[in-house]
Amino acid sequence: MERAEIMNVFGQFDPEMAILSQKEEERQRSTINIIASENFASPLATFLEGGIWANKNSEGYPGKRYVAGCELADAVENLAIKRLKELFQCEHANVQAMSATVGNVAIMNAVLKPGDTILSMELSHGGHLSHGASFHYSGKTFKAVHYGVNRETEQIDMDEVRKLALEHSPKMIICGTSSYPRLIDYAGFAEIAKAVGALFFVDLAHNVGLVAAGVIPSPVPYADIVSSSTHKTFRGPRGGGIILCKKELAGKIDRALFPGLQGAAKLDMIAARAVLFKECMTDEFKRYGKQVLDNAVALAGGCMAEGLRLVAGGTDTHLAVVDVTNLIPSGKQAEEVLASVGIICNKNGIPFDSQPLTLASGIRIGSPFMTTRGMKAKEMFHVGVLVGQALRNYNDSLLLNNIRKEVTDMAAKYPLFADEWLPRHS
Structure with a gap:
């Protein structure tokens, strides 16, 4: 069936969902959306989602699949990885996470033990729930200590970060925000992490597209691990996460994601992200x-x-x-x-x-x-x-x-x- 024919059949088969979808499009067109975490995904980046690659099981990693017929699937995932590494100039990339938060959990499981101390930004000061919020898996599994912003400047208090790091000797320092409007001193964080022997992990989900476009500084030269979603400023479809890391951490993190946390990857999502990564280079x-x-x-x-x-x-x-x-x-x-x-x-x-x-x-x-x-x-x-x-x-x-x-x-x-x-x- 051609797309126009499919849409006609869909409208007749499920008019309730067709009407809801039409109303949502009208809502998006008729309003001014200034939600910072939302974007309208590029039609190039969404083109392959739900397409031919959605039919293929590709459980495992390229060259190490658990089902046959994955030669082209391997080529797709390898292309996505190649483009992602080129885009961010990183040593290793994983494109299988079903979301950025799933990727964050896999990262922590890979390099930490339950009860280990992590140092991250206070949620109420602009941090993210997956960085040790008490109600989240990360906060229940690991001991979270939080830094915040200076009361006068409302910017990250690097003196407090250093003080808490020296006091608590965290295994990981996390730098990532969901409602923080200023640039982050990645070099300063990396220096503190090195001083206390901690891994430095950056959750770049909000600013990732700005880094990809080269309009704000990148954390990749300073961080041991970087994660991100693929929407927001990245302007890709919602869902899907990426993990960038040093080579020496690659095996641990890959295994923690699959088979440690997820089953088969969503290949149409990976194919669509490969297009997105190419688009970000333009x-x-x-x-x-x-x-x-x-x-x-x-x-x-x-x-x-x-x-x-x-x-x-x-x-x-x-x-x-x-x-x-x-x-x-x-x-x-x-x-x-x-x-x-x-x-x-x-x-x-x-x-x-x-x-x-x-x-x-x-x-x-x-x-x-x-x-x-x-x-x-x-x-x-x-x-x-x-x-x-x-x-x-x-x-x-x-x-x-x-x-x-x-x-x-x-x-x-x-x-x-x-x-x-x-x-x-x-």
């Missing part, structure tokens, strides 16, 4: 990365112009964290008000937050999705202004209705994926 993707940074600064600037306070004073990346409490009581209320006018973001705690995370004092905003759609800095600054205006006037239904109309009109001007980001050559 001039178009490098321009995209630069535009993401410019747009994030503009978006944050628009918020600041309306009197909102930026955590850490601004952004060096694709995201900003905004303290909303001078305009509206909580981040939860801010998220709801903004959603009502078609601006989609998420509530987020701020460092030393006095409110519970269910309410939070801030929102997290980002530029990847709307950059993919084609917005530039001027428009993103105006989106930031609209954020401030909506929050300041959250009880003014007439003004909110006017903002909603303006947002709808703005969103309608942009496709879901702007043609300018599609590579024009191989």
